Amino acid sequence: MSEKIKEYESEELSVIWKPEKCIHSEICYKGLAEVFDPKSRPWVNVNGADDSAIKDQVDKCPSGALSYRLNGAIESQDQINDEQIVEVTKGGPLMVYGNIKVKNHDGSETAKHRVTAFCRCGASSNKPYCDGSHKSVDFEE
Secondary structure (H helix, E strand, O other): OOOEEEEEOOOHHHHEEHHHHOOOOOOHHOOOOOOOOOOOOOOEEEOOHHHHHHHHHHHOOOOOOOOEEEEOOOOOHOOOOOOOOOEOOOOOEEEOOOOEEEEEEEEEEEEEEEEEEOOOOOOOOOOOEEHHHHHHOOOOO
């Protein structure tokens, strides 16, 4: 089964959305409602703000469901800050910002960039990553 991908393009910027990765954190539209509006179709308006503001907001996506491309080239992961920051969100996932490697129980490793959301409630069907289940189980810690 192929991954579903949607692209929203302007002259200089394409916002890429992978709906199956989205955990519905609401960070995108709460931070830039003039671009991200889940009640509109299409829900992404790449002309709603300048490219810099859109890139900054996309970089905050905890699941990696949103990304962007400039002038047909994907930005190098080397451009991402090497610092890691861990944030415990109220009633939600553990957010890790920066480049990390996740070592799986079978010894395999997965590289993650920008923002990664780890499950804290125990209800995710995509452990160790958050899938938004904390909302349906009323996780409050």
